[in-house]
Amino acid sequence: MPDLPDFPWDTLAPYKARAAAHEDGIVDLSVGAPVDSTPQVVQRALADAADAPGYPQTVGTAQLRAAIVDWFARRRHVTLGPDAVLPTIGSKELVAWLPTLLGLGAGDVVAIPPVAYPTYEVGARIAGATPVVAGVPDDLPALDAAATPRLLWVNSPANPHGQVLGVEHLRAVVGWARAHGVVVASDECYAELDWRPGHLGQATPSILHPDVCGSSHAGLLALYSLSKQSNLAGYRAAFVAGDPTLIGRIREVRRHAGMMMPAPVQHASAVALGDDGHVRAQRATYGRRRERLAAAVEGAGLRIEHSEAGLYLWATRDEDCWRTVADLADRGILVAPGTFYGALGARHVRISLTATDERVEAACSRLRSQAPGPDLPGAPLPRQDRLG
Numbered sequence: 001m002p003d004l005p006d007f008p009w010d011t012l013a014p015y016k017a018r019a020a021a022h023e024d025g026i027v028d029l030s031v032g033a034p035v036d037s038t039p040q041v042v043q044r045a046l047a048d049a050a051d052a053p054g055y056p057q058t059v060g061t062a063q064l065r066a067a068i069v070d071w072f073a074r075r076r077h078v079t080l081g082p083d084a085v086l087p088t089i090g091s092k093e094l095v096a097w098l099p100t101l102l103g104l105g106a107g108d109v110v111a112i113p114p115v116a117y118p119t120y121e122v123g124a125r126i127a128g129a130t131p132v133v134a135g136v137p138d139d140l141p142a143l144d145a146a147a148t149p150r151l152l153w154v155n156s157p158a159n160p161h162g163q164v165l166g167v168e169h170l171r172a173v174v175g176w177a178r179a180h181g182v183v184v185a186s187d188e189c190y191a192e193l194d195w196r197p198g199h200l201g202q203a204t205p206s207i208l209h210p211d212v213c214g215s216s217h218a219g220l221l222a223l224y225s226l227s228k229q230s231n232l233a234g235y236r237a238a239f240v241a242g243d244p245t246l247i248g249r250i251r252e253v254r255r256h257a258g259m260m261m262p263a264p265v266q267h268a269s270a271v272a273l274g275d276d277g278h279v280r281a282q283r284a285t286y287g288r289r290r291e292r293l294a295a296a297v298e299g300a301g302l303r304i305e306h307s308e309a310g311l312y313l314w315a316t317r318d319e320d321c322w323r324t325v326a327d328l329a330d331r332g333i334l335v336a337p338g339t340f341y342g343a344l345g346a347r348h349v350r351i352s353l354t355a356t357d358e359r360v361e362a363a364c365s366r367l368r369s370q371a372p373g374p375d376l377p378g379a380p381l382p383r384q385d386r387l388g
Contacts, residue, residue, distance in 0.1 A: 002125045008118060008340040015329040022332025027363040029293075030334045032159075032311055032352040034231040036285065039278035042230060042268050049267035056263040058255045060087040060239075067270035068239050075192070075276075078208040084217065084244045086251050087261040087269065090236035091189055091225040095119045098185060098221075099127035101250045104150055111136075111149040115161055115342045117187070120153045133342070136165075137172040151183050157190040157204055157309030160341045160350040164196065164308045167205050170212045178219055183246065189225040189238075190310035192279055193286060200287070201280070204309055208242055217242045228311060229279045230272045237261070237269040286311065289353045289360045296364035297351060305348070313351040314338075324349045331366040 012030065020026040059065070068085040072078040088094040094101075096119050099110055110124035111134040124131040129150075134143055136154060143149060154173060156165035165173075170186075177184045186207035194204045205212060208222050221242040227233035240247065254260075261269070272278075294304055294313060302315040302324070317324050321337040328335050328349070335352075338345025355363070 002128065004122060004125055005118065012325075012334070012336070015325050016334050018326075018329040019332050019334040022366075024332060024362060027333045027355060027359045027366070029352040029355055029363065030336045030350075032350075032354050034227065034233050034354055035356055036231050036282065038231045038234070039272070039275070041275055041278065042232065042272045045271035046235070046264050046268040049264040052263040054263075056260045056266060058086075058258075058260045059251055060085070060261065061263075061266050061270070064266045064270045067273040068241065071273045072206075072208070072241060075203050076206045076209065078206055078210075078222075078241075080208070080217075080241055081244065084247055085239055085241045086247050086254075087266060088223075088238045088240055089259060089261055090227070090233075091187070091223050091238035092119055093236075093259075094223060094238065094240055095187065096123045096126060098250075099123050099129050099151055101253050102151060102183065102246070103249075104129045108151075109143075109147045109149040111143060111152040111182075113153060113155055113158065113342075114139075115158070115338075115344050116153070116155060117159045118340060120155075124151075137169065137176060140173070140176045148180050149182055151185060152177055153185050153187065154207060155187040157188075157194065158306070159187075159190065159310060160312055160336070160338070160345065161305065161314035161348070162190075162307040162310040162312055164194065164204050167209070167211045170205060170207055170209075174207065174213050174220065181219075183219050183221065185221045185223065187223050189223065190228060191224070192229045193283060193311060194309040195287065195290065196308050201283070217244075219243055219246070221246055226269060226272055229282060231282065232269070232272065235265050235268060237265055237272070239269075285357075286353050289355070289357065292364050293351065293353060293360060296367040300367040302349075311353045313353070314348055315351055316348045318347060321346055321349050333363050333366060 064087055065082040065085050069080050072080050104127045106128045108129040110129050110131050112120040112131050114133050114135050121131040188206055191203040206222055207220050208217055213220055221240055223240050225238040297313055297315055302317050304313050304315050307313050321339055325337050336350040338348035
């Protein structure tokens with residue numbers, strides 16, 4: 001049994017109960033699960049493919065692989081072949097299993113960001129590998145003196161803090177990784193939600209872009225999900241792309257393990273990838289919510305940092321994050337403590353944009369009008385035993 005961290009969300013339960021006691025109900029801005037309807041064009045596609053008596057293929061249908069290739073060319077300016085893409089059953093399962101799928105184990109190192117999605121660490125531990133915190137590219141030289149990782153995670157736009165890594169930054173990471181024989185896995189699930197001035201409507205740079213990696217995708221993988229841009233979290237629709245050799249290795253293990261995206265979801269995913277209109281509409285919806293929430297959050301005395309892209313505001317009041325969580329819970333607003341994402345998040349909270357317009361307006365009203373409530377005794381901090 002791997003030595004896994006405690007499941008952090010369990011420690012948020014008393015704060016959720018406090019927020020739910022608000023006379024107007026809870027505004028849950030913690031998890032970040034989409035709340036808007038799945039686009040009708042995708043729902044129809046799923047229904048059209050509902051008659052699926054046979055087994056689906058792990059490799060994905062020709063239709064889906066072509067849709068992924070076309071999307072990368074159209075939205076990310078990346079050229080791929082059909083053997084360089086692979087559907088996955090959501091992106092979280094691939095994050096959790098990628099070290100294992102790549103053959104990592106005891107004695108191997110997986111480098112993860114200092115403030116990061118917890119599943120990067122979990123995936124390393126499932127494989128029996130050692131997770132090491134490394135900010136890129138600044139901390140990479142230090143890894144040379146310790147233990148060079150076999151796998152390096154990059155996340156841009158980042159969860160939780162929304163930081164975007166530019167082309168030069170990514171190019172430096174790729175150069176270092178290739179010089180040391182390290183596989184780079186780039187989690188790019190929020191790429192279509194870039195809020196930076198002059199970038200609205202454009203996807204953020206991919207690790208696979210030729211300005212980043214040249215003409216070769218050797219040693220590189222990019223992960224993407226339709227959960228955010230298309231409200232398909234319930235469909236578990238995602239994919240990985242990049243180095244055809246690595247994709248082939250991952251595909252073969254997944255074939256043996258029966259890791260297959262359901263056939264109706266494959267068809268619905270292909271249709272979703274070909275329809276940019278619903279993505280523009282969803283991005284506009286999140287943009288309006290973000291603008292209103294950001295103004296209310298700052299008006300309530302919190303400072304927003306990074307948050308250049310993605311579905312979250314990364315905010316601080318320069319205090320222990322659990323005190324901020326407690327204050328907002330007393331206003332009926334539930335947010336995620338920064339410690340869920342590493343020790344460096346201890347003075348921040350993550351505030352999600354994934355609530356209905358009505359609930360977002362309720363949160364804004366409470367932030368504007370209510371004084372801070374009494375402290376709720378601090379929950380035990382989830383275990384953050386990072387190595388390195």
